[in-house]
Amino acid sequence: MTSVTVNGRRHNVNLPDDTPLLWALRDELGLTGTKFGCGMALCGACTVHVDGQPVRACMTPISAVAGSKVVTIEAIGGDAVGRAVQAAWVDMGVPQCGYCQAGQVMAATALLKRNRKPTDAEIDEAMSGNICRCGTYVRIREAIKQAGAAQPGAAR
Amino acid sequence: MSARRPDVSPVESRPGAEPPVVIANISRVGISRRRFLQGAGALGGLVLAAGFPSASHAADPPKYGADGMPNGWVDDPLVFVAIGEDGIVTIVCHRSEMGQGVRTGMPMIVADELEADWKRVRVKQATGDEKRFGNQDTDGSRSTRHFFHPMRRCGAAARTMLEGAAAAKWGVPVSEVAAKNHEVVHAKSGRRASYGSLAKAAAAQPVPARDTVRLKDPAQFRYIGKGQLKLVDGRDIVTGKAQYGIDTRLPGMLYAVVARPPVYGGKMASYDAGETLKVAGVVKVVEIDQSPAPAQFNPLGGVAVVATNTWAAIQGRNALKVVWNDGPNGSYDSAEFKASMEESARKPGKVVRNDGNLDTDMAAAARRVEAEYYIPHLAHASMEPPAATVRIVNGKAEVWACVQSPQATRDLVAKRLGLSAADVTVNVTLLGGGFGRKSKPDFAVEAAVVSKAMGGKPVKVTWTRDDDLTHDYFHTVSVEYLEGGLDAQGKPIAWLHRSVAPTLFSTFVDGAKNEHALELGMGVINVPFDIRSVRIENPDAIAHTRIGWFRSVSNIPHAFAVQSFVAELAAAAGRDPKDYLLEVIGPARRVSPGTLGDTWNHGESPERYPVDTGRLRRVVETAAREAGWGRSMPKGRGLGIAAHYSFVSYVAAVVEAAVDEQGVVTIPRIDIAVDCGATVNPDRVRAQMQGAAVMGVGIATLSQVSFKSGRAEQENFDTYEVTRMAGAPREIHVHIIPGDYGQPMGGVGEPGVPPVPPPLCNAIFAATGKRIRTLPIRDQLKA
Numbered sequence: 001m002t003s004v005t006v007n008g009r010r011h012n013v014n015l016p017d018d019t020p021l022l023w024a025l026r027d028e029l030g031l032t033g034t035k036f037g038c039g040m041a042l043c044g045a046c047t048v049h050v051d052g053q054p055v056r057a058c059m060t061p062i063s064a065v066a067g068s069k070v071v072t073i074e075a076i077g078g079d080a081v082g083r084a085v086q087a088a089w090v091d092m093g094v095p096q097c098g099y100c101q102a103g104q105v106m107a108a109t110a111l112l113k114r115n116r117k118p119t120d121a122e123i124d125e126a127m128s129g130n131i132c133r134c135g136t137y138v139r140i141r142e143a144i145k146q147a148g149a150a151q152p153g154a155a156r
Numbered sequence: 157m158s159a160r161r162p163d164v165s166p167v168e169s170r171p172g173a174e175p176p177v178v179i180a181n182i183s184r185v186g187i188s189r190r191r192f193l194q195g196a197g198a199l200g201g202l203v204l205a206a207g208f209p210s211a212s213h214a215a216d217p218p219k220y221g222a223d224g225m226p227n228g229w230v231d232d233p234l235v236f237v238a239i240g241e242d243g244i245v246t247i248v249c250h251r252s253e254m255g256q257g258v259r260t261g262m263p264m265i266v267a268d269e270l271e272a273d274w275k276r277v278r279v280k281q282a283t284g285d286e287k288r289f290g291n292q293d294t295d296g297s298r299s300t301r302h303f304f305h306p307m308r309r310c311g312a313a314a315r316t317m318l319e320g321a322a323a324a325k326w327g328v329p330v331s332e333v334a335a336k337n338h339e340v341v342h343a344k345s346g347r348r349a350s351y352g353s354l355a356k357a358a359a360a361q362p363v364p365a366r367d368t369v370r371l372k373d374p375a376q377f378r379y380i381g382k383g384q385l386k387l388v389d390g391r392d393i394v395t396g397k398a399q400y401g402i403d404t405r406l407p408g409m410l411y412a413v414v415a416r417p418p419v420y421g422g423k424m425a426s427y428d429a430g431e432t433l434k435v436a437g438v439v440k441v442v443e444i445d446q447s448p449a450p451a452q453f454n455p456l457g458g459v460a461v462v463a464t465n466t467w468a469a470i471q472g473r474n475a476l477k478v479v480w481n482d483g484p485n486g487s488y489d490s491a492e493f494k495a496s497m498e499e500s501a502r503k504p505g506k507v508v509r510n511d512g513n514l515d516t517d518m519a520a521a522a523r524r525v526e527a528e529y530y531i532p533h534l535a536h537a538s539m540e541p542p543a544a545t546v547r548i549v550n551g552k553a554e555v556w557a558c559v560q561s562p563q564a565t566r567d568l569v570a571k572r573l574g575l576s577a578a579d580v581t582v583n584v585t586l587l588g589g590g591f592g593r594k595s596k597p598d599f600a601v602e603a604a605v606v607s608k609a610m611g612g613k614p615v616k617v618t619w620t621r622d623d624d625l626t627h628d629y630f631h632t633v634s635v636e637y638l639e640g641g642l643d644a645q646g647k648p649i650a651w652l653h654r655s656v657a658p659t660l661f662s663t664f665v666d667g668a669k670n671e672h673a674l675e676l677g678m679g680v681i682n683v684p685f686d687i688r689s690v691r692i693e694n695p696d697a698i699a700h701t702r703i704g705w706f707r708s709v710s711n712i713p714h715a716f717a718v719q720s721f722v723a724e725l726a727a728a729a730g731r732d733p734k735d736y737l738l739e740v741i742g743p744a745r746r747v748s749p750g751t752l753g754d755t756w757n758h759g760e761s762p763e764r765y766p767v768d769t770g771r772l773r774r775v776v777e778t779a780a781r782e783a784g785w786g787r788s789m790p791k792g793r794g795l796g797i798a799a800h801y802s803f804v805s806y807v808a809a810v811v812e813a814a815v816d817e818q819g820v821v822t823i824p825r826i827d828i829a830v831d832c833g834a835t836v837n838p839d840r841v842r843a844q845m846q847g848a849a850v851m852g853v854g855i856a857t858l859s860q861v862s863f864k865s866g867r868a869e870q871e872n873f874d875t876y877e878v879t880r881m882a883g884a885p886r887e888i889h890v891h892i893i894p895g896d897y898g899q900p901m902g903g904v905g906e907p908g909v910p911p912v913p914p915p916l917c918n919a920i921f922a923a924t925g926k927r928i929r930t931l932p933i934r935d936q937l938k939a
Contacts, residue, residue: 015437015465015467016436019465019467020467023465023466023467026403026466027411027465027466027467028465030405031396032396032399032402032403032405033395033396033397034396035400035402035539035540035588036402036466036541036618037539037540037541037621038621038872038873039470039620039621039872040621040872040873040874042872042873042874043539043621043873045539072396073394073395073396074395074396074397077395085394086391086394086395089390089393089394090386090387090390090391090394091386093386093387093390093839093840093843095255095387095389095390095393095394096255096256096257096843096844096847097253097254097255097538097539097540097586097587097588097589097590098255098389098390098393098394098398098586098588099400099538099539099540099586099588099589100539100588101393101394102393102394102396105394120886123881124881124882125882127881128880128881128882129880130880130881131539131873131878131880132539132850133537133538133539133589133591133851133878134255134539134589134847134850135846135847135848135849135850135851135854135879135884136843136846136847136850137850137879137880137881137884138846138850138884138885138886138887138888139843139846140881141881
């Protein structure tokens with residue numbers, strides 16, 4: 001039994017300690033917004049925030065997040081920066097199939113929370129762990145810049 | 157407008173998408189639906205949605221476009237539109253959403269003709285039922301070009317019914333009323349009635365006959381062609397609410413992963429699940445029978461591990477001990493196969509097009525140039541791997557799956573379970589990428605088999621990434637040999653192209669070893685060049701793995717070879733590559749595909765869809781102009797150009813490549829010009845071209861699947877590399893050639909990919925003098 005705080009709620013998860021957070025979120029807690037893409041921290045589709053840091057949930061055992069605060073795509077809109085990122089994504093029509101975009105939004109939010117005006121090189125570095133097979137990168141880059149320029153809270 | 161709610165997916169969670177629909181007792185009069193129940197001819201009932209002209213009924217006139225597809229099209233407003241008393245308009249989307257924007261675009265067409273206020277439109281996804289909805293095979297870049305007119309008529313018919321209801325209510329001639337922005341207005345009296353208030357009476361109106369339906373003047377379009385509407389699913393996507401196939405959750409659901417034969421055609425000799433069953437959460441193992449070769453859309457067989465969560469199922473599979481008999485494909489080796497294809501490409505093969513007198517002109521040529529190009533197998537690698545859930549209750553099966561082919565899914569699940577198709581419901585979720593992989597519903601059949609073995613309990617089968625990459629329906633592998641003869645002025649007078657590639661039909665017809673008309677018509681025979689002697693040959697090639705269609709299909713290797721070779725000829729002739737390309741295309745003319753030996757023409761009428769070299773020239777000229785072709789470049793930078801006609805659209809790209817001293821390639825800019833005719837949602841056309849540019853760059857620079865001992869060697873994104881943010885083109889400028897709504901439309905989802913790898917390699921040649929003929933580039937430029 002592992003106690004995990006997800007999106008402000010405490011859950012007791014009755015799974016082996018080495019179960020990746022990803023599968024606890026998706027299969028046990030029903031939070032399917034966090035996606036499975038590779039299982040090896042290679043694609044970023046499963047990115048969540050653990051104590052504010054972007055983390056790949058597919059390689060993070062639940063035992064490692066006991067006592068930590070996990071935030072997923074379902075609740076990132078509760079954060080002003082997260083909300084601005086979501087608004088920019090919708091406004092610029094970033095998603096195509098959309099499957100990777102939860103991870104992209106989480107990674108972009110983490111970037112903008114520490115750096116409101118990232119350079120192209122900083123965007124490359126922060127976002128290159130997140131694969132988009134539809135190829136939405138040019139719009140992701142622009143949306144990050146737009147969200148960074150927006151006043152958090154003022155965004156839709 | 158419908159008497160009942162349209163057939164929709166219950167797993168959907170669209171906010172406010174449950175309108176109270178009050179319309180009742182509508183008899184379906186007035187519209188005689190056209191359906192063309194047509195098998196796929198030679199493939200014996202297989203629903204390979206290739207849009208072949210009917211071969212089985214030689215006396216019938218050939219059918220093209222949507223008419224030629226299984227189950228044709230439907231334009232019945234009773235099927236696609238429902239209006240509630242609250243004024244909410246629900247529009248059914250019957251094509252699968254995989255990122256192309258069809259759930260926005262298709263309803264947008266209906267809503268525009270309906271004069272509906274988009275804010276009060278909800279979109280519902282159709283279940284798999286082609287007799288009801290018309291063809292649902294979402295591939296071949298067909299949705300918009302096949303359903304633009306049916307969906308317009310559908311919206312216009314519903315609008316006519318609302319107008320009729322209002323006119324009757326007010327006792328005025330119907331000619332005096334007009335629908336506008338979700339209400340009907342009688343201008344003379346100033347009376348207005350909302351759609352919600354008219355819904356019930358409108359439903360009692362007869363459905364107007366098709367030929368009486370008045371369509372809008374395109375100048376009056378409010379959504380079509382504007383690109384102002386946000387994506388229907390955009391908000392759900394960025395808030396984690398969007399439901400993909402892998403996200404299905406049902407009460408009491410079990411989770412399964414499958415151990416499949418690692419070699420195509422291999423069989424399971426024995427297995428030991430002792431350790432598997434000790435894994436916490438594992439419930440059972442279930443054998444999945446292997447169907448006889450060729451695979452078609454059937455499961456590959458193996459053992460499913462069923463558990464109470466996905467991770468337990470994966471752990472259980474890791475503990476499984478299976479002995480496989482690899483069979484004859486156990487020696488498949490990509491390096492050896494490449495050598496054997498090269499050998500074939502250097503000898504004459506089956507002649508598939510022969511114009512002029514190639515041997516004479518080649519012998520008379522002042523200069524001959526030859527080159528050989530290679531593109532490896534590719535995996536679709538959609539970010540959402542295949543996943544499907546099946547539940548069987550009282551002899552009725554329900555499927556939730558991310559499929560491009562809901563009707564084929566329904567038919568195959570029914571067949572496997574021994575049910576009638578009527579007892580199978582296929583709920584189409586969002587697709588986390590498709591690219592052709594999810595046209596093949598083998599994974600849904602696996603879920604059906606396992607659910608049945610579990611007494612009908614809901615079972616979700618999830619493919620892990622290694623499953624996806626090692627058991628794909630792979631893009632073919634190809635060697636393209638080209639030889640050109642130039643006259644004294646450098647103009648090509650002889651063109652020989654030998655294309656060697658296992659055909660995707662090998663997955664459906666045992667022993668198929670030549671490219672099908674469908675593949676030949678993807679840019680190898682239907683090249684409309686102004687060259688007097690052309691011979692195209694197709695030497696045999698045997699498939700040793702499961703081949704399938706991958707976004708753009710054979711256009712990728714064909715365009716890479718053809719458009720690289722044109723640039724090579726330009727270099728040999730000492731000419732500017734853009735000017736030379738235009739000369740090779742020749743003057744503007746409309747070429748009948750049949751004269752090029754193309755009997756397929758993407759399933760479209762050769763009269764309505766000739767190969768228009770004027771349009772091809774125009775995209776070349778547009779891309780070149782917008783990219784600043786001819787501008788001076790710093791050292792290590794170059795521009796390359798290419799153009800390709802596919803899916804009845806014309807696309808040209810100019811790539812700017814920078815190669816540093818270590819041989820690392822970056823792409824500062826791509827200009828891509830597209831002529832797909834008139835557009836419904838230009839923003840999505842732009843998005844598709846941007847995405848195609850990125851995928852094309854990945855194909856050129858990084859991606860490959862190789863086989864050793866019959867096994868695919870790449871198991872995850874560390875070895876099957878795809879474009880990431882840092883390697884993506886920094887700028888992608890899309891230039892859409894304006895179209896006319898009275899003219900036929902072209903495809904959008906696929907035609908952007910083929911013309912991207914060749915101009916990248918042409919740009920690298922301009923930058924460095926090095927010619928890349930083997931993809932991916934990877935470290936070929938490393939110093």
